[in-house]
Amino acid sequence: MLDEILENASIRQDRYSRSEVKYxxxxxxxxxxxxxxxLSKEYRELDFKIQEKNWTVNVIE
Incomplete structure (x- = not known):
């Protein structure tokens, strides 16, 4: 959601004259x-911890 907001807010509005609407x-x-x-950093750190547990914990069958 934040990514979408950033993308839309970053759009540059070109004006051809001073009489056009300024955004x-x-x-x-x-x-x-x-x-x-x-948030991306927190996600990567959490993913790393999950992957670490996947490699260190044995699953009982």
């Missing part, structure tokens, strides 16, 4: 990118 971002792109990076 302003309602969200802080840098803050959203930092949240995405932080």
């Amino acid at each position: 302003y971002r309602a969200v802080d792109i840098k803050k959203i990118q930092n949240q995405i990076d932080s």
Whole structure:
């Protein structure tokens, strides 16, 4: 969801003259990118721990 917000907020609006509507971002792109990076890091660390357990724990059959 944050990725989608970032993608839509990052679209550059080209204006051909001063009379055209100027767009302003309602969200802080840098803050959203930092949240995405932080969540991605947490996900990778969790995935690493799960994979580590998969290799170290024996399943009883």
